[in-house]
Amino acid sequence: MICKSTTIKDSKGLLGRLPTLKADVPEFVFIATDNARCPASEVYVKEGDHVKIGQVIGLRKGPFFEQPIHATVSGTMVGYEKHYHRSGKLVNFIKLQNDFKEEWDPSCSPRSDEEIAKLDRKGFAEILKANSSVGLGGSSFPTYVKFQTEAKIGTILVNAIECEPYITADHRIMLEEMEKIIGGIRYLQQAFDCKNAYICVKAKYTDLRQVYGAFLKRYKDEGIKLKAVGNFYPQGWEIAMIRSATGIKIPSGHLPSEFGIVDFNVSTVVGIYDSVKYNRPVTDRLISITGDGIRYPSNFKVRVGTPIRSLLERCGGYKHPEKDKILILGGPMMGASLPSDDCIVTKTVTSVIVLDAEEHKEEPCIRCGSCLLSCPAGLEPKQIMDAVKAMDKKRVKELKPMRCVECGLCTYVCTSHIHVTDYIRRAKTIAKLP
Amino acid sequence: MARMLGDVLIALAPTVVMAIVVFGLAAFRNLAISVAVMCLAEFVYVLIRNRIPYDGKKHTFKEQWKAGVSKYTINNFLAPCLSGVIFALIMPASTNPGYVIYVALIVGALVGIVIGKLVFGGTGSNIFNPAALGMVFTKLCFGSKFDYESNYYESNYFITNIATGGTPLTNLGSYTYPGVSNYVGQFAGINDYSILDLFLGRVPGMIGEVFKITILVGMIYLLFRHAIDFRVLVSYLGCYAFLMALAGIIVCNKIPTVSFGQFMGFAMFSGGVLFGAVFMFTDPVTMPIDSPSRVMYGLLGGALTVIIRIFGALPEGVAFSILLCNMMAPVLDYPAWSGREYTKKKVAVMASIVLIPAIILVLALLFAPEVKA
Numbered sequence: 001m002i003c004k005s006t007t008i009k010d011s012k013g014l015l016g017r018l019p020t021l022k023a024d025v026p027e028f029v030f031i032a033t034d035n036a037r038c039p040a041s042e043v044y045v046k047e048g049d050h051v052k053i054g055q056v057i058g059l060r061k062g063p064f065f066e067q068p069i070h071a072t073v074s075g076t077m078v079g080y081e082k083h084y085h086r087s088g089k090l091v092n093f094i095k096l097q098n099d100f101k102e103e104w105d106p107s108c109s110p111r112s113d114e115e116i117a118k119l120d121r122k123g124f125a126e127i128l129k130a131n132s133s134v135g136l137g138g139s140s141f142p143t144y145v146k147f148q149t150e151a152k153i154g155t156i157l158v159n160a161i162e163c164e165p166y167i168t169a170d171h172r173i174m175l176e177e178m179e180k181i182i183g184g185i186r187y188l189q190q191a192f193d194c195k196n197a198y199i200c201v202k203a204k205y206t207d208l209r210q211v212y213g214a215f216l217k218r219y220k221d222e223g224i225k226l227k228a229v230g231n232f233y234p235q236g237w238e239i240a241m242i243r244s245a246t247g248i249k250i251p252s253g254h255l256p257s258e259f260g261i262v263d264f265n266v267s268t269v270v271g272i273y274d275s276v277k278y279n280r281p282v283t284d285r286l287i288s289i290t291g292d293g294i295r296y297p298s299n300f301k302v303r304v305g306t307p308i309r310s311l312l313e314r315c316g317g318y319k320h321p322e323k324d325k326i327l328i329l330g331g332p333m334m335g336a337s338l339p340s341d342d343c344i345v346t347k348t349v350t351s352v353i354v355l356d357a358e359e360h361k362e363e364p365c366i367r368c369g370s371c372l373l374s375c376p377a378g379l380e381p382k383q384i385m386d387a388v389k390a391m392d393k394k395r396v397k398e399l400k401p402m403r404c405v406e407c408g409l410c411t412y413v414c415t416s417h418i419h420v421t422d423y424i425r426r427a428k429t430i431a432k433l434p
Numbered sequence: 435m436a437r438m439l440g441d442v443l444i445a446l447a448p449t450v451v452m453a454i455v456v457f458g459l460a461a462f463r464n465l466a467i468s469v470a471v472m473c474l475a476e477f478v479y480v481l482i483r484n485r486i487p488y489d490g491k492k493h494t495f496k497e498q499w500k501a502g503v504s505k506y507t508i509n510n511f512l513a514p515c516l517s518g519v520i521f522a523l524i525m526p527a528s529t530n531p532g533y534v535i536y537v538a539l540i541v542g543a544l545v546g547i548v549i550g551k552l553v554f555g556g557t558g559s560n561i562f563n564p565a566a567l568g569m570v571f572t573k574l575c576f577g578s579k580f581d582y583e584s585n586y587y588e589s590n591y592f593i594t595n596i597a598t599g600g601t602p603l604t605n606l607g608s609y610t611y612p613g614v615s616n617y618v619g620q621f622a623g624i625n626d627y628s629i630l631d632l633f634l635g636r637v638p639g640m641i642g643e644v645f646k647i648t649i650l651v652g653m654i655y656l657l658f659r660h661a662i663d664f665r666v667l668v669s670y671l672g673c674y675a676f677l678m679a680l681a682g683i684i685v686c687n688k689i690p691t692v693s694f695g696q697f698m699g700f701a702m703f704s705g706g707v708l709f710g711a712v713f714m715f716t717d718p719v720t721m722p723i724d725s726p727s728r729v730m731y732g733l734l735g736g737a738l739t740v741i742i743r744i745f746g747a748l749p750e751g752v753a754f755s756i757l758l759c760n761m762m763a764p765v766l767d768y769p770a771w772s773g774r775e776y777t778k779k780k781v782a783v784m785a786s787i788v789l790i791p792a793i794i795l796v797l798a799l800l801f802a803p804e805v806k807a
């Protein structure tokens with residue numbers, strides 16, 4: 001099909017209607033020592049030490065920032081184990097044994113409203129940094145960085161679009177944490193001194209639009225509005241969302257704050273509320289376990305650090321255990337597929353998708369051009385792929401693969417079932433070479 | 435990919451049926467021969483391409499055969515099948531003497547698929563449209579033997595009031611008109627054909643090209659299924675129609691007996707313009723990949739077709755212009771100036787692709803020396 005393709009099958013079914021189940025806190029939780037953005041780390045506790053929820057047990061070091069590591073259960077530290085991380089890499093995890101007392105660290109004490117009212121942008125940034133709040137939509141980009149801008153902000157956007165197929169975690173948050181979302185937005189309004197806040201949802205989610213239409217009446221004069229944006233993919237991509245919601249087109253290489261816009265994922269907003277109000281880091285998160293390969297797709301509220309295997313069991317296991325499975329963390333379009341189900345829920349995991357492995361033979365590219373027409377970043381995936389195959393470094397650089405947002409559309413639309421996105425990823429590595 | 439090839443084959447089906455109904459066994463024979471030759475060539479190619487690599491041992495033919503056959507996919511059947519059908523549809527039903535048609539079909543199909551496609555590395559890597567290449571090759575070798583006439587009398591689908599030995603286009607060459615140049619004078623003959631007959635395909639011609647209704651049905655199906663890029667189709671037909679209209683205005687002024695409507699109808703519905711535009715120009719493999727380049731590609735094709743038709747020694751320009759454009763496709767794709775945006779420069783190039791031929795056309799038609807009777 002030679003055409004610009006912006007719709008993908010969303011496969012969410014009725015999962016968004018299912019209430020969230022509370023997953024039991026497991027006996028052992030695992031906390032990653034390093035993650036995709038922070039390659040090095042330092043751990044403050046040793047084996048046998050007692051820890052409490054919210055206690056800082058280590059420090060992740062990234063190139064530009066550092067992130068405290070928090071314990072998510074109370075209990076004892078029993079050692080290290082290697083498991084798969086969200087990014088698909090094998091990573092060192094701190095293993096904590098749960099004593100089921102649920103004791104909070106004394107540092108995690110709620111702030112009074114007066115205290116909060118005095119905070120300015122810098123104050124918020126410090127709190128968020130201490131609680132290592134990151135983009136929970138999957139970017140794991142530290143939130144406080146967005147608070148460090150000096151620019152005057154005119155619009156706050158909350159991203160609840162969730163354009164990836166299958167996932168419904170944000171949908172449930174929108175329905176279940178309404179008060180916290182509003183609270184978080186109020187803090188954002190205070191921090192950025194800006195009244196204008198939009199919660200962006202897909203136009204086709206009529207339930208959210210009805211619920212919020214009624215709910216937001218209570219907050220009439222606060223400037224919080226629901227904005228229905230398009231149903232296309234990748235609407236959830238920052239640049240696409242800003243364009244749909246405000247009409248501003250952000251050129252590649254610029255930050256939204258230069259245009260007076262900040263944007264947060266809705267689960268990040270809930271996280272911001274918890275950090276500011278209760279001074280707590282993210283210890284629980286909402287994830288969807290879904291996909292055609294799972295028996296009962298469900299939404300769970302899970303403790304960060306829970307092994308995924310136990311959650312899969314709660315979903316009734318695999319539907320067709322005899323078939324090969326593909327496990328994807330994050331959305332099927334952008335997420336990373338895992339080599340094994342031995343993986344841990346970190347706070348940026350939005351979903352686990354289990355698909356039956358299907359053989360798709362790659363056919364020769366027939367130059368149909370669909371990937372070019374569909375690429376939201378304005379790239380030429382087919383040309384990049386050719387340059388990669390030819391190992392032509394100069395040409396790869398000319399084609400600017402770094403602009404790719406890895407939305408996966410080029411693979412999705414390819415008439416010949418070529419994994420075009422994989423070539424673009426390779427092109428990125430080539431382009432980084434001197 | 436299989437779906438796209440399948441779609442084009444489905445779109446061709448009405449034309450194929452029409453050809454078999456009207457031209458009878460001859461058409462069926464042509465289709466069968468060319469499809470069989472092309473598929474066989476592709477099969478042999480798959481066998482050769484997937485030989486077991488040299489590893490010191492000797493492999494029996496049976497092992498080699500197995501290794502090759504395991505790599506044979508549905509696409510290795512559909513792609514040559516499609517080329518074969520298109521090739522047969524742009525060939526005449528028979529030749530004079532009759533046995534030449536076999537030679538012509540087999541040689542043409544082989545040259546088309548081997549030189550047009552397989553030597554470049556098979557489907558997806560080819561530079562030339564196999565069907566067009568095969569057709570041009572046969573035309574150059576056997577063109578004088580093409581016989582549009584015998585089937586013309588055999589089938590009662592045709593009207594029989596024109597005595598003719600060639601297609602409407604080949605016949606034009608024999609017309610002149612006092613006081614004007616050859617280029618203009620040839621069009622004195624177009625009044626002999628009714629536009630309706632041209633449209634219905636009741637004129638002698640290539641077995642598939644003549645049936646405009648079924649081609650249009652196929653076109654609508656393809657557009658509906660997004661199996662072809664409308665940019666090439668529209669820019670090709672648009673450029674062709676625009677330049678023909680320019681020519682038409684001049685011709686009608688010089689030859690009072692020719693009306694403008696008649697001229698345009700003749701231009702659009704004679705020969706293989708429509709067939710080429712729908713089924714050959716839109717072959718994605720041989721066209722550029724960026725949308726602006728695709729528009730340029732179509733415009734270039736339209737301009738070349740007009741130029742060949744009016745000035746060329748050959749009456750029919752579609753297959754030639756396809757090959758010429760195929761050669762230009764890598765140039766249009768050259769990374770230094772290709773890209774997805776329609777920049778001012780590119781629009782300027784598009785305009786010049788249309789305007790330069792237009793100027794040549796107008797000057798030549800207006801001022802070319804007259805024929806001395």
Ligand code: SF4
Pocket residue numbers: 374375376377378379381403404405406407408409410411421424
């Ligand atoms: S993955 Fe990258 S190259 Fe492919 S369509 Fe998305 S942005 Fe474009």
Ligand code: SF4
Pocket residue numbers: 364365366367368369370371372381382410413414415416417418420
């Ligand atoms: S890579 Fe796939 S989508 Fe892109 S031009 Fe080739 S066949 Fe088409």
